[in-house]
Amino acid sequence: MQVLFTVSSWPTHYAAMVPLGWALQAAGHEVRVVCTPSQVAPVSAAGLIPVPVLNGLEVTVRLRLQYYREALNGQWPYPWLPPHPLTGGPLNSLDDFDLAGYRDREAPAYARLAAAGYDAAVAFASAWRPDLVLHDPASLEGMLIAGLLGIPAVLCLWGPVGTHEPAHMSIVPEDHSGAFPRHGLREFGLDMIRTVIDPCPPALAPPIAAQRLPMRYVPYNGCAPMPGWLLERSDRPRVCITWSTALTTTSGPRSYLLPELVRAADDLGVEVVLTATAEDVAALGRVPPTVRVAERLPLRLLLPGCDAVVHHGGSGTALTALWAGVPQVMATFASEQTATATRVAAAGAALHLPGHEANAGAVGTALEKLLADNSYRRTAGELRAQMLRQPTPADLVKTLEGHHREPGRDIQRSSV
Known part of the structure; x- marks a missing residue:
């Protein structure tokens, strides 16, 4: 089986996926990790093979934009303003950031970069032909690839925050690049998420609206000599x-x-x-x-x-x-x-x-x-x-081996 991971530009977003990558490789499966160039070193250090073709809005900017919107909507709980979304510098007033100007100027440029990354990921997957896609919540490229190739996509949570949270704290981004309809699929929506791997103990199971595959959390926080x-x-x-x-x-x-x-x-x-x-x-x-x-x-x-x-x-x-x-x-x-x-x-x-x-x-x-x-x-x-008591990543490999053979799990194509 060939398994494609797609991950965001923040290592902590996919750290919980690393032991599953090890387990798949140990079982004889081929694993490739589609990522941004900034993640080549972390992915390689984890013992996985990177494919650095993604691009787009950096996680730091996306989060700062989220915090700015929280402040605009009265949801920012701290007695100071969030940092400037683009520079990270201090804001004296919410008016210090030109949101309308950002939407007119910077946002389209970021969308073009993201679109190029989506296209490169699709091109690689079309040539490599994976049987299954695993992706973190912030990497929608995996869902696009799965929809186009007619293979299952499984979202891998990184902790006790799920796919169906209040809008202001969503860990699943929007497809601002329009890649899904541009490639012939319908607009991305949370209902496209069919299966979720959850590494949390049952008492902390986060809110999702999909099939939940429990997995034992095996920590990966890098490697260093043990003192x-x-x-x-x-x-x-x-x-x-x-x-x-x-x-x-x-x-x-x-x-x-x-x-x-x-x-x-x-x-x-x-x-x-x-x-x-x-x-x-x-x-x-x-x-x-x-x-x-x-x-x-x-x-x-x-x-x-x-x-x-x-x-x-x-x-x-x-x-x-x-x-x-x-x-x-x-x-x-x-x-x-x-x-x-x-x-x-x-x-x-x-x-x-x-x-x-x-x-x-x-x-x-x-x-x-x-x-x-x-x-x-x-x-x-x-x-x-x-x-x-949860299934180990090695246990979950058997589940995924059967999962990729299930018919009818492709993402619905656009009727346009």
């Missing part, structure tokens, strides 16, 4: 602090909370392990001597030995923490991250703070409560047990 100190434990609780690699570029400089988080944990006298990008660590200035810095250490190595983790609400971090059975404190700055944090907190495995309320005092209080109340760790362990 010996991971196996050494002191008599103090070990707390991991980790932060997004791209949050400040999408949500603005006020989302840089690392100094507050480090101060909060250090004041509690716990053992603190900080993992972040070199740039974010450098911006901290002097790091307290009690804080161990482990730049970009994969969370699947670090979290099993931790008593708690403090982070920004990213789906990959949240699910890796649940896989490790570790309770969480989440301080969020975006609607998708807020939804993730709200749902994990409602399940009883986390505490959630809106980003603008997450000062050192509030984070310290939440972390102290999390460490003192064993119910959070117990619930995290229960969610881990739910995860481990």
Whole structure:
């Protein structure tokens, strides 16, 4: 079987798909990953073969446009404005961004780039002839290819946010390039999504309107040497602090909370392990001597030995923490991250703070409560047990082998 992945330009969007790619390859199937040129290195490092033909609107710009629209519609919950959608700089007023001008000038250019990427993806798939397409929610190219070739498309979620969320926080973009009707299919709609792979434990199953294929979450957060100190434990609780690699570029400089988080944990006298990008660590200035810095250490190595983790609400971090059975404190700055944090907190495995309320005092209080109340760790362990009862990626390969043979699963063509 030949399986085509199509992925967005953000590695965390497809990280949950990587172990499934490994499983397919280990079972003898051929896997290719259609991506943007910016993803050649991450896809290759994951042991998969990239096909760098996609183009279009970068995820950072799409998210900043989403936050700007939230602010226009009164849905932006923070006491400051979101960053400028194109430059990422600060806005003094919503009028500082010319939305009408963007629609007239920049949007058509982005649409042309996206259209060229769609066409290149279709050309590759037409030559390679995959039997099955797997794609992340932000990559519609997979659905277009499946519709044209008459093969199944399976959407792969990256966390506890689903395909059918409120419009302002949709993780499934629109086809602004008009690629679907241009290639003879009807306009893209969410009803075209027929099958969804869900890596969440059942208690966190996100809203979808399609066949759900549960899959055990197997964390992939990159690779690095395992330091010996991971196996050494002191008599103090070990707390991991980790932060997004791209949050400040999408949500603005006020989302840089690392100094507050480090101060909060250090004041509690716990053992603190900080993992972040070199740039974010450098911006901290002097790091307290009690804080161990482990730049970009994969969370699947670090979290099993931790008593708690403090982070920004990213789906990959949240699910890796649940896989490790570790309770969480989440301080969020975006609607998708807020939804993730709200749902994990409602399940009883986390505490959630809106980003603008997450000062050192509030984070310290939440972390102290999390460490003192064993119910959070117990619930995290229960969610881990739910995860481990789900079919593994290797188990799911057999399902997908049968799935691609099912007739009548093609996307409806246009009647025009």
